[in-house]
Amino acid sequence: MRWTRTSADSRAGAFAAAAVGFCAGALIVCALLLQAQEKRVAVFTPQKYYSVNLIEIEGQDYLDLANYLEGLGRVDGKLDAKQWKFHFITATGERIEVQFENNKSKFKIRGKTFEMGQAFRIREERPYAPPHVLPELTTQLLRTQVEYHPAGRRLFVGATEITYTTELQRQPTPRLVVHFSAPVNPTISSEYGRVRMQFAREPVTGEPGTQSLGDPSLTASTFSESNGTAELTIAGAGPLVANVSDGGKTLTITAVPTQAAAPPAAAPPASIVTAPSTPAPATTPPTALRRLVVVIDPAHGGEETGAVFTDKLVEKDLTLVWARQLRAALDKQGVSSVMLREGDVTLSADQRAGAANGLRAAAFVTLHLGNSGDGVRLYTSRLPAAQGHTNGLIPWNTAQSGSLTASRSLADAIVQALLKRDIPAASGSAMLRPLNNVVAPAVAVEVMPADGDLASLSRTLYQQSVCSALAEALAALRKPEATP
Amino acid sequence: MIPRNVQIALMVLLTAIFGMLLYGLHLKTQAEQARVAHIDARPIVPPVAGSAAQTVLFVADDATGQLERREISTALPAEPSLRAREVLRALIATYLEKGSAHPLGPGSDVNDVFIVGDGTAVIDVNSAFADGHRSGILAEELTMASVAQTLAANLRSVTRVKFLVDGKERETLAGHADLVDFYEVNPERGLVASNPR
Numbered sequence: 001m002r003w004t005r006t007s008a009d010s011r012a013g014a015f016a017a018a019a020v021g022f023c024a025g026a027l028i029v030c031a032l033l034l035q036a037q038e039k040r041v042a043v044f045t046p047q048k049y050y051s052v053n054l055i056e057i058e059g060q061d062y063l064d065l066a067n068y069l070e071g072l073g074r075v076d077g078k079l080d081a082k083q084w085k086f087h088f089i090t091a092t093g094e095r096i097e098v099q100f101e102n103n104k105s106k107f108k109i110r111g112k113t114f115e116m117g118q119a120f121r122i123r124e125e126r127p128y129a130p131p132h133v134l135p136e137l138t139t140q141l142l143r144t145q146v147e148y149h150p151a152g153r154r155l156f157v158g159a160t161e162i163t164y165t166t167e168l169q170r171q172p173t174p175r176l177v178v179h180f181s182a183p184v185n186p187t188i189s190s191e192y193g194r195v196r197m198q199f200a201r202e203p204v205t206g207e208p209g210t211q212s213l214g215d216p217s218l219t220a221s222t223f224s225e226s227n228g229t230a231e232l233t234i235a236g237a238g239p240l241v242a243n244v245s246d247g248g249k250t251l252t253i254t255a256v257p258t259q260a261a262a263p264p265a266a267a268p269p270a271s272i273v274t275a276p277s278t279p280a281p282a283t284t285p286p287t288a289l290r291r292l293v294v295v296i297d298p299a300h301g302g303e304e305t306g307a308v309f310t311d312k313l314v315e316k317d318l319t320l321v322w323a324r325q326l327r328a329a330l331d332k333q334g335v336s337s338v339m340l341r342e343g344d345v346t347l348s349a350d351q352r353a354g355a356a357n358g359l360r361a362a363a364f365v366t367l368h369l370g371n372s373g374d375g376v377r378l379y380t381s382r383l384p385a386a387q388g389h390t391n392g393l394i395p396w397n398t399a400q401s402g403s404l405t406a407s408r409s410l411a412d413a414i415v416q417a418l419l420k421r422d423i424p425a426a427s428g429s430a431m432l433r434p435l436n437n438v439v440a441p442a443v444a445v446e447v448m449p450a451d452g453d454l455a456s457l458s459r460t461l462y463q464q465s466v467c468s469a470l471a472e473a474l475a476a477l478r479k480p481e482a483t484p
Numbered sequence: 485m486i487p488r489n490v491q492i493a494l495m496v497l498l499t500a501i502f503g504m505l506l507y508g509l510h511l512k513t514q515a516e517q518a519r520v521a522h523i524d525a526r527p528i529v530p531p532v533a534g535s536a537a538q539t540v541l542f543v544a545d546d547a548t549g550q551l552e553r554r555e556i557s558t559a560l561p562a563e564p565s566l567r568a569r570e571v572l573r574a575l576i577a578t579y580l581e582k583g584s585a586h587p588l589g590p591g592s593d594v595n596d597v598f599i600v601g602d603g604t605a606v607i608d609v610n611s612a613f614a615d616g617h618r619s620g621i622l623a624e625e626l627t628m629a630s631v632a633q634t635l636a637a638n639l640r641s642v643t644r645v646k647f648l649v650d651g652k653e654r655e656t657l658a659g660h661a662d663l664v665d666f667y668e669v670n671p672e673r674g675l676v677a678s679n680p681r
Contacts (some may be wrong), residue, residue: 099637305659308661315659368620368621368660370623371620372546372622373546373622381624397665430621431628433656433662436662436665447621
């Protein structure tokens, strides 16, 4: 018999395939939505962090007690439809007898009865208990201090909590320094006038609520907990920049003055070297003691990795190492410097430029590392240089125009300093943010491996050699001959 | 008890089957390797109707960090947008060749080029072009300069270019070169203003 495929068959097949595809898609979407709304209890112990999901039984929250206890020790026993009788074995090997009965609110530990105010449930061969029983149960089993924050669903077993203190510094730029009792690695996100730090895996605790900071630039700090995560939010009147330092124990939130881009920098280097709107005191010598702050931007960071050299060597980590070397070299030259990031945080190009402008940088250096070619390449903005003096506000997108002549001079000076040390160097222009938005001499430095050897980027000697040349050229900005 | 001659025959047959299995696997591996070797990631360029013309390409070289001017003869359509696209495809083809001095990611291509009246050319590249691009200021700047200079050399009206990736704006090419702003073809200071080596 010969089979023929009719158009009706193929239509039916297509319809069936579409229906299956639609159902699968709908299931995936539902699963994602359910996952997004999952409630959980975060458990912090001195050894580890884990979380247990909550389910709803008859309109009340329950958690899988076996999952919770297995995070703290070993559970040896059997569960049947009526009861769960088991031995909890602690890390020291102590065996503790525990008994729960289905649909009963009482439970026994070492033969002693406790009331939990809500019934224990056995569902699909799993034991479920209300989360508020955890402090009492855990204290009885481990004989240690346990603290439960029901609103945030966070449980602290033993002395695990990380506390913090805040310190407001008003000079030279308003900043809030947050000191933690142990290193933290929060997820930092920022928007205009607000920096949020989320602590999902760290037992950070604080006084819930909002506290006024009493500064017009940094207005308030808010600590809150929800669904196992703590959040510290710093609010300000303008853009804020967060930096991690001291191995993760210190977070500094700096307020960037909103008038940062306003000074009409007409490009004379002398006015760039000094703070433009702050007249120097009469006793200040003309040039020698003028304030010179170099802003160092370790490029990339956080989600933005930059170039990936090897599995373990990425540009964002190396730029940080090189930035520290440059800071040390500038210190030797007696030049103050500020690093835009001290840890692995994501900063947008606008945040970097805003911070540099806010700090009234004498020069801005953004550090990059490349893997093609050798030596060092210096880049300035591709914008055309401004003709004559600019009055009034400076457009953000072309803020660099007024400083471009000084930027090119700086790039050329760095090239000369590098060539003096037999390091191949060249300068040019590039479309690279945030160069266009900086109101100060701004250069991008891209360091290539010496003689094509990728490992040289990690060598201290190479780093010091390049950075000392950069520092030498940057320090020359304060010399009287640098002014026209 | 199986007779000895049958045992020997079975052993021989089993050995033959095992041998053929190994040989079959070997042939399969060879065929797969041959197929991979013949895959060419270059986009399939449809035949162009038009007269042959001298085309100027500015080809980037990573080692020197500079652009090298080359002239090739290729068939180009008369319509400016199509002409621009074919010129850029010829340029990209040089980067996709084996041993290129400035390699681009496999499958890199130009979707479209739109010539706007004010000297602006909007170049829409595919995602393979951007996603497969090497990260680095020099590598990315060389690509953009090469594309912009090549386009301007063949279409005199073009003074600046704007890059899109699959029809959408993108912040950077591969983490460095800014794709948000327009790329001026002739800036005051070029890609490499001074290279005193």
